[in-house]
Amino acid sequence: MRKHFGWRVRIPVAMLVVAVGLTIAATGFSKTSGAHAVKAAGLACGLGTGQKATGTPIKIGAIAVKQAGTDFTDIPNMANAYFQCVNDNGGIYGHPIVQDLLTDQTDPGALAADAKQLIETDHVVGIAGSSDIIDCAVNSAYYKKMHFNVLEAGIAEQCYSSPAEAPVNMGPRYSADGATQTAIALHAKKIAFDQSNVPGTQYNLGGSKLIAKAAHVPIQFLTEDAANINGETAAEKEVQAAGPGGAVVLVFTPPVALQILQGAQHLGLENKVIWTCATPCNTDFLATALGSAWNHKLYVNAEMNLISQDNGPNSVLYQKVLKLYGSNVAGGIGSFSQFGFLLGQLAVKGLLSIKSKVYTPQTVNAAFKALKNFKTDFLCKPWYFGPLPNNTDFTVYPQDGKMVLVPKSGCLPISTVDPLVKQVRAYEKAHHV
């Protein structure tokens, strides 16, 4: 017998359907519609043939952190956006690139298993596009043992010391070094350095500690629970720690940095100290949300160039690829997606350089290791496979809702007071890279 539902059931169900519909509509799902309808022919991705690659796929792995308060999946997602563009333009001599992305929640056991899964179960031929808080710490030795040379956006100390890792970025430590240098250059009397209480805090602050000491500027270190932060409380704490004439160095993801800076604005603290921030703050989202009240008041160390002020070929291509293929790159234009794009480009350059056109872990990782002299308008200097190839960068600040280069700031060399920077500069001088 057929059951008829009364109004007591129908009305709530109808309301539920309407509520769900409104929710989905309100989130702007329409932003991705039609994006892939536009053809990528003519874009200089890889071979740039305009022909779709249909051969045997080349599997490239990546691992990224994705947890409350810290989500770096924009980096592999943007690398994959570039791979898609390459696949629509001839691929790697007819072979499409397939990304195998695993996400991590700062779980060392799971992360070790992830690396094994990529290499031994999924049989990826290379790893490019990773960005994880503890991947280097957990898996560097394993990658070395398996002869994998990883292209990544680094975070942990081991990313900058393992011969099996090559980051496109400076990571929080060296970018924070740059922010600390800027604070000192602006005559800060004391520095309050604040970051998330995730693994690696001591490593992140190490360079700034040495730089501040060398400049005879006192520095105080603070941490916050990024997933449960009250922006006003954090901002007041930082300003009190910095004191009059002091500076605050922020090392947070953009959403958390925004909470703190808006908290500072609520309390009228934007003029009380010099505000500086590591690379993640270099995003127009942040500048737009802060508005003109923060014009020229937040100095951001930017590891990548400023897309809005640069019409270089790489910057133009990056924006086109992001528009056509980057629907799941949630943060849009910004340093994180630039890291991903550059990682995608480097992986493709490596793959295209394999003369045998045989793509095995041996050939691919040898090709990654041999990468050098990669010129891009994203960086101040050409990139090469090494522990810290990106060690000279930019300084930007917000102006009317956009990030702009600080006039006459040029390229800022990260201080050689930080020991690794000193070693790297010596290596570059000796090897002319």
Next chain:
Amino acid sequence: MPSWSNFQPFIPIGLAAGGVYALSGVGMVVLYRATGVLNLAFGAIGAMGALIAWSMINTWHVPAGIAYVACILFGGVATLLYGMVFGRLLAARDPLVKAAATLGLALLMLGVMNRLWPAQVTRSITLPTDNTAFTFGDASVDWTQVIAVGFGVVMTVGTAIFLRVTKIGTAMRALADDREITATLGVPVRRVEAAAWFGSGLLAGAAGLLLADLVTLASDGLTFIVIFTLSAALIARLRSLTVTFVAAMVIGLVDNLITPINSITNFRDMTPFVLAIAALLFFSRERQYSFARGGIR
């Protein structure tokens, strides 16, 4: 030890946070007393309302005032829907099962929010009252903070009066005492429960909006702020609105006032747990606490 001037700026921040925790706590206690459901999805509902408001403003370009009203209404409607569908199905179950079901709702909503509003995007809600501030001692106080405290006070007093003088409020109190006898006396139990679900949801929406401005517009952060609210409600043994209010203000204040003390500042997140455990241990000296709806026995 920091000086008094170091503590002063944290007082308005703590009071504002406490005001919103009180607002939420009142909604949680009223719902629990009327329906027997401890709504652990309170924060998630407010979070989703605030994110919908953000999308309405930034994607649809709807006037902010309408979006704020939509946020509050979403809280009411979503909570009412849950109450009408699942509240009835679980009416006869143990309070622990009912609470666990709302935890399921919270996790489901968290998943939906993380999917629809990815954490990488920088979002914020700025109320017009943020832009006007005054100085009190060494502290800067903005009008959103004043509204948060005032709203907490007004809702606590207003709800207490509502429960005491109105017919539906009296029915809610009767339900809290004995559902079966109240139903036998001819009180429209389902209608009274629906009012409790809806009213509690409106408070969730309002709290979500204020917290999105004062604290964060992040789905995870707002969802788990329910811990502060829950602690205040537990200190009040899920019965007294006045104690809920006072506990919420104390939690907000203590959490913020220990911030400038360097030796313990990194343990701030423990504040609601420590205060709730201390209060429960204190109350349990003579009486045994029970999770059952009767509260203390």
